[in-house]
Amino acid sequence: MTAAPEPISPKSSRVSAARRLAKRNFRGKERLFLAEGPQAVREAAAHHGAAGTLVEVFVTVEAAERYADIVGEARAAGARVHLADEDVIGDISTTVTPQGLVGVCRFVDTSFDAVLAARPKLVAVLAHVRDPGNAGTVLRCADAAGADAVVLTDASVDLYNPKCVRASVGSLFHLPVAVGVPVERAVQGLKDAGVRILAADGAGRDDLDDELDKGTMGTPSAWVFGNEAWGLPEETRALADAVVRVPIHGRAESLNLATAAAVCLYASARAQRAAGGCRSVTPS
Numbered sequence: 001m002t003a004a005p006e007p008i009s010p011k012s013s014r015v016s017a018a019r020r021l022a023k024r025n026f027r028g029k030e031r032l033f034l035a036e037g038p039q040a041v042r043e044a045a046a047h048h049g050a051a052g053t054l055v056e057v058f059v060t061v062e063a064a065e066r067y068a069d070i071v072g073e074a075r076a077a078g079a080r081v082h083l084a085d086e087d088v089i090g091d092i093s094t095t096v097t098p099q100g101l102v103g104v105c106r107f108v109d110t111s112f113d114a115v116l117a118a119r120p121k122l123v124a125v126l127a128h129v130r131d132p133g134n135a136g137t138v139l140r141c142a143d144a145a146g147a148d149a150v151v152l153t154d155a156s157v158d159l160y161n162p163k164c165v166r167a168s169v170g171s172l173f174h175l176p177v178a179v180g181v182p183v184e185r186a187v188q189g190l191k192d193a194g195v196r197i198l199a200a201d202g203a204g205r206d207d208l209d210d211e212l213d214k215g216t217m218g219t220p221s222a223w224v225f226g227n228e229a230w231g232l233p234e235e236t237r238a239l240a241d242a243v244v245r246v247p248i249h250g251r252a253e254s255l256n257l258a259t260a261a262a263v264c265l266y267a268s269a270r271a272q273r274a275a276g277g278c279r280s281v282t283p284s
Contacts, residue, residue: 008058008082010091015084018058018092018104024158033160035103036093038063042070043170044105045077053173055104056080060089063100070101079103094162109159112151112178112186116193120148121278122268123190123222124261127183127236128155131228135159136167137258138225143171145265150175151222153183187224187239195220199240200264201232202254206244208267216242217271220278223264228257 008014020026021034032055035044047053057074059081064071071081089098115123124142129135135157142150152159159165159179165172187197196219211217224240226232237243246255246263255263272279 008084008088010085010088014056014082015058015088015092018056018102021104022094022162024161027158027160031107032104033107033165034092034094034162035105035165036095036101036162037099037166038067038070038101039170040165041067041101041103042073043173044103045070045073045079047108047173052078053105053108054079055106056082057104058082058084058089058092058102060084060086060100067101074103095166107160108173108177109179110176112181112189115149115151115176115178116189118148118176119193119220120190120195120222121220121272122147122265123149123151123195124265125151125153125183125186125190125222125224126156127153127186127224127232128227129225129257130157131257132157132161132164133167134228134257135161136164136169136172138261139164139168139177140171141258141262141265143168143174145262145269147175147265147269150177151181151186152177152179153186154180155183183224183236184239187222187236190222191241193220195222196242197222197224197240198264198268199224199226199232199237199243200246200260201226201237201243202245202260203231204243204245206242208244208246208264211242211244212267212271215271215276217268218274218277219272221268221272223261223268225257225261
């Protein structure tokens, strides 16, 4: 029979340490971050880092009953489980309405060299992306499209910002993510690995529909997405093999970053899986 979680005092040093993970400098020092909510904690428990990704879990009585399977998975992954009252969860959590379950996790990013060594066929590169919600959503889109990796450049938002982690909805734990890579190194490294560089830009010379019609999208590709407000600077666009715009067929002025990223990544994913694409297609 599985033992019940042990109650933890609001004054515990474990609570204080978890609370401080809301701050970037403390996350970087401890190489730990928060995963809030049942989906994130479940994915963290399933992720197998070198020393175990999920370190500990704080859970209310109600959440422990509702998500008993997740608590069991957390324990099986080697995490310590603490029974906490709602005030403690509210103190640790960065959301307005916590779901009663917060995990403390070890950093999961990988090196850029490891990304290249895996010979990726589809990569999302976030260059100067500053909004954590957008970054997490693009990561989720990349995961859904079957991308092989995501790269956050050195001028982009912190991968472990709580809002970024929440917006990824667990996808942070599903695919390799490299952080702090200078954009020039990211582009050159991917080019040297045989990956075509596509810069997504609303004013791009090349049209995404035309690229699909020409059959150029089936090769290994990396999409470079820029800042939410000003897009990609000219020096970054100049590094790309093509600067591609998503066509606007209606009257909308533009697409937001995450929507444009989803369209671009799925276009590449579809082309790569079609006959003649760079991914083998196996019968289901």
